[in-house]
Structure formats: structure tokens, C-alpha cells
Amino acid sequence: MQRYIAILHESRKSFGVSFPDFPGCIATGATAEDAIENAREALAFHVQGMRLDGQKIPKPSLLKHLQSRADWADFADGMIALVPLLPHKTQNIRTNVMLDRRLLSVVDQRAQAKGLSRSAYISRALEAQLSE
Known part of the structure; x- marks a missing residue:
């Protein structure tokens, strides 16, 4: 990249x-x-x-x-x-993933703190990880 x-x-x-x-x-x-x-x-x-x-x-x-x-x-x-x-x-695609309940709870808390949806927060986290 x-x-x-x-x-x-x-x-x-x-x-x-x-x-x-x-x-x-x-x-x-x-x-x-x-x-x-x-x-x-x-x-x-x-x-x-x-x-x-x-x-x-x-x-x-x-x-x-x-x-x-x-x-x-x-x-x-x-x-x-x-x-x-x-x-x-391009276009968002709906997908289904399995996540640990505690991890998902942290994701939801951080997404809410940033004013993002769960999907937007996870998407940004993935983009950041893929950017490394």
C-alpha cells in the first residue's frame, strides 16, 4: 500500500x-x-x-x-x-460477524462517545488497522 x-x-x-x-x-x-x-x-x-x-x-x-x-x-x-x-x-455492504459480548459493549460505548453508529465505528477502526 x-x-x-x-x-x-x-x-x-x-x-x-x-x-x-x-x-x-x-x-x-x-x-x-x-x-x-x-x-x-x-x-x-x-x-x-x-x-x-x-x-x-x-x-x-x-x-x-x-x-x-x-x-x-x-x-x-x-x-x-x-x-x-x-x-x-464505494457502497456499504451488510455483513454478519460474531464478536465477544464484552468487546461489543466497549465498541458501543466508544461509538456513542464519538457520536457514531456501531457500524461506522467498526468501519473506521478497520480502515485505521488496514492503514498500518
């Missing part, structure tokens, strides 16, 4: 993410975690659009190559993160 360097910037009220390899591909979030999660989706959507337009998808740049670019100063004050290029989300 390809991973691209993302730059996380903090402002007074939110976080923003930009990709040096993909000018114009940005994401935001109320927290750093939200911004990175949104960056995964933004990157997938951006690359899907490039493919539909017949554009070449760049290989992930090495940090040392990015640091030698003339525009590196625009990114230098941010935090560096690696964001995986996951397939763009």
Missing part, C-alpha cells in the same frame, strides 16, 4: 492537512485525528479524480526530496504524517 507524506498544520480552531505530492488536495478537521482521517478520504477522492482525467499518479516522494523543493518553506512549520492511499469508498 502506498503512503504519501502529508503535512498537518494547526490553526486556532482546527487542523488542516495538505499533500506536497498533490497540490490542491487538502483536508480539515476539528482535531488532528479528524483531519488525518479526512485526509485519507480526500487523498482517495483526489487520486480517483486524477485517474478519471487520465492523469499520471505520482509515486510517493521521499522526505529528503520534498525538503529540497523550493516550496518546502510552505510546509516546514507543520507536522509530518504518512497517509495511506486507500481505495475510494
